[in-house]
Amino acid sequence: MSRYIAQRLIESIIVLFVMSFVIYALIGLMPGDPVDLMISANPRATAEDAARLRALYGLDRPIGERYLAWLGAALQGDLGYSRLNSRPVLEVLWPRLGNTVALMGVSFILAILLALPCGIVAALRPRTATDTSINLVAFAGISVPPFWLAILLIILFAVVLGWLPAGGMPPSGAGLGAQAAYLALPVATLTIVTVGGIVRFVRAAMIEALRQDYVRTAWAKGLGERQVVLGHVLRNAMIPVVTILALNFGALFSGALITETMFGYLGMGKTIYDAILGNDFNLALVGLLLATATTLLANLAADLCYTWLDPRITYK
Amino acid sequence: MTARLAAILCAAVLGLSVATMARAAELKIGMSQFPSSFNPHFDAAVSKSYALQMTQRPITAYDQNWELICLLCIEIPTLENGLAKLETLADGGQGIAVTYRLQPEATWGDGTPVTSADMVFTWEAGRHPKSGFGNFEVFRRILAVDVIDEKTFTLHVDRVDFTYSSAPFEVLPAHMERPVFEADPAAYRNRSTYETDTTNPGLAFGPYRIVEVVAGSRIVLEPNPTWWGKAPGFERITLLIIENTAALEANLLSGAIDMIAGELGVTIDQALAFEKRHGDRFNIIYKPGLIYEHVDLNSANPILTDKRVRHALIYGLDREALNRTLFGGKQPVAQTSVSPLDWVYDPDVPSYDFDPERAKALLEEAGWMPGADGMRQNANGERLTLELMTTAGNRSRELVSQVLQSQWRELGIDARIRNEPARVFFGETVAKRKFTGGAMFAWVSSPENVPRTTLYSDQIPTVENNWAGQNYSGFANAEMDAVIDAIEIELDREKRKALWSRLQRLYAEELPIIPLYWRANSFILPKWLKGVRPTGHLNSTTLWVEDWYAEGR
Numbered sequence: 001m002s003r004y005i006a007q008r009l010i011e012s013i014i015v016l017f018v019m020s021f022v023i024y025a026l027i028g029l030m031p032g033d034p035v036d037l038m039i040s041a042n043p044r045a046t047a048e049d050a051a052r053l054r055a056l057y058g059l060d061r062p063i064g065e066r067y068l069a070w071l072g073a074a075l076q077g078d079l080g081y082s083r084l085n086s087r088p089v090l091e092v093l094w095p096r097l098g099n100t101v102a103l104m105g106v107s108f109i110l111a112i113l114l115a116l117p118c119g120i121v122a123a124l125r126p127r128t129a130t131d132t133s134i135n136l137v138a139f140a141g142i143s144v145p146p147f148w149l150a151i152l153l154i155i156l157f158a159v160v161l162g163w164l165p166a167g168g169m170p171p172s173g174a175g176l177g178a179q180a181a182y183l184a185l186p187v188a189t190l191t192i193v194t195v196g197g198i199v200r201f202v203r204a205a206m207i208e209a210l211r212q213d214y215v216r217t218a219w220a221k222g223l224g225e226r227q228v229v230l231g232h233v234l235r236n237a238m239i240p241v242v243t244i245l246a247l248n249f250g251a252l253f254s255g256a257l258i259t260e261t262m263f264g265y266l267g268m269g270k271t272i273y274d275a276i277l278g279n280d281f282n283l284a285l286v287g288l289l290l291a292t293a294t295t296l297l298a299n300l301a302a303d304l305c306y307t308w309l310d311p312r313i314t315y316k
Numbered sequence: 317m318t319a320r321l322a323a324i325l326c327a328a329v330l331g332l333s334v335a336t337m338a339r340a341a342e343l344k345i346g347m348s349q350f351p352s353s354f355n356p357h358f359d360a361a362v363s364k365s366y367a368l369q370m371t372q373r374p375i376t377a378y379d380q381n382w383e384l385i386c387l388l389c390i391e392i393p394t395l396e397n398g399l400a401k402l403e404t405l406a407d408g409g410q411g412i413a414v415t416y417r418l419q420p421e422a423t424w425g426d427g428t429p430v431t432s433a434d435m436v437f438t439w440e441a442g443r444h445p446k447s448g449f450g451n452f453e454v455f456r457r458i459l460a461v462d463v464i465d466e467k468t469f470t471l472h473v474d475r476v477d478f479t480y481s482s483a484p485f486e487v488l489p490a491h492m493e494r495p496v497f498e499a500d501p502a503a504y505r506n507r508s509t510y511e512t513d514t515t516n517p518g519l520a521f522g523p524y525r526i527v528e529v530v531a532g533s534r535i536v537l538e539p540n541p542t543w544w545g546k547a548p549g550f551e552r553i554t555l556l557i558i559e560n561t562a563a564l565e566a567n568l569l570s571g572a573i574d575m576i577a578g579e580l581g582v583t584i585d586q587a588l589a590f591e592k593r594h595g596d597r598f599n600i601i602y603k604p605g606l607i608y609e610h611v612d613l614n615s616a617n618p619i620l621t622d623k624r625v626r627h628a629l630i631y632g633l634d635r636e637a638l639n640r641t642l643f644g645g646k647q648p649v650a651q652t653s654v655s656p657l658d659w660v661y662d663p664d665v666p667s668y669d670f671d672p673e674r675a676k677a678l679l680e681e682a683g684w685m686p687g688a689d690g691m692r693q694n695a696n697g698e699r700l701t702l703e704l705m706t707t708a709g710n711r712s713r714e715l716v717s718q719v720l721q722s723q724w725r726e727l728g729i730d731a732r733i734r735n736e737p738a739r740v741f742f743g744e745t746v747a748k749r750k751f752t753g754g755a756m757f758a759w760v761s762s763p764e765n766v767p768r769t770t771l772y773s774d775q776i777p778t779v780e781n782n783w784a785g786q787n788y789s790g791f792a793n794a795e796m797d798a799v800i801d802a803i804e805i806e807l808d809r810e811k812r813k814a815l816w817s818r819l820q821r822l823y824a825e826e827l828p829i830i831p832l833y834w835r836a837n838s839f840i841l842p843k844w845l846k847g848v849r850p851t852g853h854l855n856s857t858t859l860w861v862e863d864w865y866a867e868g869r
Contacts, residue, residue: 032743046453046769047784056448084352085531086359086511092531151562158570166567168556169533264558266532277739278352 001307005300012296016289020074021067023288027281028063034083034279035059070281080282084274089282093271093290099169100267103183104256107190108248114195119202120229126207134199141196150189150262157185167263186263190256194248201244205237212236238309246302249294341551343845343864346564346573347580350532350557354519355510356486357442357449362579362856367535367555369859371520375416375483377859378763380849382657384482387859388430389416392481395807400480403472411459412476416483418467421544425517425525428491432469436461437490437497439471446502454484477804478764478812492518523548523862533557549847549865561586568840569594578603578839579856583712587838588644599841602646603850606655606761607835609647609713611704611720611754612746613828615790619702620753624682626827630668631675632727638719639833642712646838650831652823653759653767657852660764660816666824675727684728692728701730702753705745708735713756716832720756746788749777755788758835763853767819768800771828791828844869 035053054060058069073080079089122134158166170182209215210233218228257269268287275284306313351364356372373387386392393399399415422430441447442455449455462470473480489509497504509516514529523543528536535555539548556573558564561582567573576582578601582590591600613620613629620626635649651667654660684692684700692700704720706713717733724731731753736745746755759770769775773792775785799819806812823829839850839857847863 030743031740031745032747036743036747047775047781049450049452051782051784052445052452053448053450056446081506086353086355086506086508087531088506096532151566154563154566154570158572159566162570166570166572167558167563168567168572169530172528172530261560262563264533264556264560264563266530270559271532 005304008300008303012293012300015296016293019292020071020285020289023285024067024070024281025063027276027279027284028066030276030279032279033059034281036279070285079286082275082283083280084278084283085280089286092283093268093287096266096268096271097290099265100256100260100269103186103190103259103265103267106183107187107194110187110191111194111198112245114191115198115202118195119199120206120234122199122203123206123210124229131203134203138196138199141192141194142200143196144193146189146193146256146258147262149192150185150259153185153188154262167265169264169266186256186259186265189259189262198241198244198248201241202237205240206233209233209237235309239306242302242305242309246298246305247295249298249301341866342554343550343552343575343866344554344556344573345575345577346556346558346567347577348557348559348561348564349580350535353505353511354514354526354529355505355508356488357438357451358505358508360450362854365854366577366579366856366858367526367537369522369856370524370537370553370861371522371526371540372486373522373859374486375418376481377855378851378853379855380851380860382659382763382851382853388419388422388487389483390419391417394481402476405459405474409474410476412473412480413470414473414480415464415468415470419544420467422521423542423544424489424491425520425540425542427542428489428518429466430487430489430521431466432461432463433466434487434490435469436463437494438485438488441488441493441497441501441504442485444497444501447497448502448505451485458484475805476807478807480807489518492516524553543862546862548862553861565590568598574842575845576838576840577857578837578850581840582838584643584646584836584838585712585715587840588646590840597843599839599843599845601839601841601848601850602644602836603839603852604646604648604655604834604836605657605850605852606763606765606854608650608653608655608759608761609716609756609832609835610650610653610759611756611830611832612751612789613754613830614749614751614788615792615828616749617702617752619700622682623827624678625684626830627668628675628678628682628727629724629729630827630830631671631678632729633668633720633723633830634670635832636670638716642715642719643833643836646836647833649833652820652831653761653770653829654816654820655834655852658763660813662813662817662820665817665820668824672727679727679729686728690728691725691730699730700728701732703732703734703751704754704756705734705736705741705751706756707738707741709737717756747777748783749788749790751788754830756832760854764816766800766803768804771796771823772800773797789828791826793822793826793828796822796826842869 033054034057035050058066070080081087082089082092085092118134122131125131154166157164164184165182168182170179215228215233218232256267257273259265260267260270268291272284272287272291275287347363347366349361349363351361351367353359353364354368356368375386375388376384376392377387379385384392391397391399393414393416401413403411403413405411418430418432424430439455439458439461442449442452457474458471459474460472462472464470492509496507496509500507510519515526517525520526520540521542523540523545524537525540526535527538534557537553538551558567564576564582565586568576584602587600587602613626615621639645639647639649648656651665679692683694687693687699704717706717714735717735721731721733742757745751746757769786771787771791773787775787776790776792777783777785777788796819799815799822803812803815803819806815837850839848841848844866845864846867847865848857849860850857
């Protein structure tokens with residue numbers, strides 16, 4: 001097992017190297033460059049100013065040369081400065097990573113806590129009023145556009161009722177209550193749009209598992225519903241669900257662009273998006289690599305989970 | 317248990333509301349962008365100037381009446397008052413020596429006086445080849461800075477042009493920035509105290525100073541005790557960054573912010589819709605300014621080389637109706653690239669009122685006759701097809717382009733819309749003149765801004781000049797070049813105004829660009845807020861923030 005994990009980790013490092021070049025090249029090949037953006041709001045900037053700045057920042061060099069320079073510095077621990085924030089990249093990313101983990105983590109846990117019982121109940125009572133109601137709510141969650149839901153929640157809870165802040169980040173030194181208040185609406189938005197998909201997966205996997213011979217055998221042995229459902233059906237049904245959850249877990253670190261934008265929440269999604277649009281090479285690259293690394297690790301964790309869920313699976 | 321939880325939640329929410337209401341002397345401003353830098357000389361951005369103009373002041377600036385005034389100096393230097401003097405340069409050319417006297421009481425927030433040494437340092441840093449200042453050319457043109465005394469200095473400039481009175485750059489605090497700069501000029505951009513210690517009081521000499529920055533989220537300012545002018549009206553000003561304009565509105569209605577900055581807030585259509593719903597609760601000011609929406613016509617297209625076609629295109633547009641219908645009449649129709657608010661504007665320049673019959677006649681004169689399907693074609697059977705491009709996702713521009721397309725189709729012109737994301741449109745299509753017909757976008761300018769980069773023939777981007785220049789329409793006219801050259805060096809106001817008139821007439825006659833309208837900023841203010849006076853140019857309202865006060869809040 002440890003050899004398998006080591007092999008997967010080495011593969012992940014290779015993937016990260018390849019991805020770093022692909023991302024760098026893609027951003028570099030986009031039309032325009034940082035100097036265009038720097039001078040766009042400056043009516044006094046001349047063509048000479050633009051040419052001089054391009055030379056100063058090395059933007060007149062071939063992209064391969066620029067990538068190698070970045071890689072050399074990165075391997076020595078220098079990830080560079082963020083152009084859009086005028087600060088070291090990690091200094092920009094760490095707090096936002098923390099914000100994203102808080103936002104996505106809470107909504108992820110809430111979504112699982114809601115989706116598992118709903119999916120199980122729906123699967124155990126297929127084509128009943130309960131199943132139909134759960135499906136209806138799940139489809140509503142899947143279908144609702146997050147930007148619309150966010151505005152709706154802001155209007156209801158911030159404008160009409162005045163209970164919660166409409167957006168932004170809590171003031172410095174804010175207590176846990178204030179922090180929770182600022183997090184409430186973004187978490188609610190994300191949870192609502194995420195939970196439906198997981199409910200549908202849990203329901204489908206449970207129905208599939210309920211049809212298996214070993215479940216019939218378990219019923220025939222006279223086991224109670226709780227033992228059959230939780231001990232036999234759910235455990236086997238979790239294998240496909242874990243795959244989906246692992247993919248969703250990767251998003252924990254890449255953020256939720258629309259929700260973050262709507263609530264003015266400083267997370268990874270908006271940071272990476274702005275960095276790409278603003279030609280902030282260093283920030284975009286490190287942010288995307290972080291998201292890639294998390295997805296790779298989450299998938300490795302999911303593969304390891306399979307061995308726990310199904311002892312027949314082994315890795316060599 | 318449930319009841320207790322609900323009680324705790326209610327208490328937390330109520331506590332939060334009470335805490336928010338207690339800040340009576342605070343003004344909370346919503347805006348849509350966070351500055352990428354706090355150093356005045358890197359990354360020009362409206363968001364930065366909005367914040368920094370509360371903390372420090374340029375030496376001279378255009379005021380709300382578009383007059384050049386002193387802010388950090390005490391007298392505008394002119395040839396007449398002797399503070400500016402023509403001088404002969406070492407190479408025999410003519411230069412000018414301009415002397416400024418700084419406000420005697422101007423003091424940085426840490427108690428260090430603002431002096432000529434600050435000016436000398438800023439000049440040295442700006443012209444250093446590795447410093448990366450945005451306007452290197454401005455610094456390069458200053459050959460020397462003579463310190464007369466602590467508060468008086470003279471700039472020796474390598475050429476004479478009519479802008480000589482206007483101080484070319486803002487000062488940096490030498491006592492804080494010089495050591496950082498001298499340690500490594502190439503790293504100064506990122507290591508400037510403005511970036512590493514933004515709340516340092518030594519960076520401010522204006523009415524407010526920055527006391528808190530949460531990157532991407534908020535900037536908090538409080539009165540600066542060393543400010544020498546009128547006492548500011550608020551104990552605290554908080555700039556809250558909310559990028560989504562719908563969320564910006566919701567925040568305003570919920571009371572999370574008091575006002576929306578006109579310089580960086582909602583678009584005009586959103587403001588008009590907001591006014592209909594909530595106009596009774598807020599003062600909404602629409603201020604047209606120096607953002608000029610237009611359609612660049614690519615002169616490389618043989619159809620567009622014919623002046624009659626260009627004239628037909630503008631005669632066929634009902635721009636007044638467009639302004640009335642889409643923008644509630646708040647964005648005045650442009651006749652040329654010179655704003656009606658600018659003193660050099662000539663109201664007698666020929667204008668193109670909506671006249672579809674004349675447009676049709678011009679097209680027919682140019683050989684474009686209606687075909688069987690109503691679209692025009694020439695004697696060779698070639699269809700009169702023009703591509704119209706603009707930025708995808710910009711709602712106002714997309715609506716305008718649809719109106720333009722529809723009105724041109726009425727004339728028999730097969731106008732086809734092909735929009736692109738802003739990044740591609742500006743970075744590739746416009747910059748490399750790849751649009752085949754018209755490209756709709758805006759220019760941002762300043763008062764009496766000479767259109768050298770946009771109209772001079774040597775500013776046409778080409779492969780040979782590595783796509784330098786912004787004359788995207790490819791306009792080349794010897795008389796226009798001569799007029800631009802003449803305006804720049806004409807110091808006599810009356811003579812210069814005559815040259816500006818000629819420039820506007822040439823622009824209107826040749827019509828390399830179709831003028832559309834002057835974009836307006838929408839300021840949504842609480843009724844109790846007084847003293848906010850939009851300028852219409854690039855200087856933000858915050859440059860006079862000490863005049864803002866609350867009345868009957």
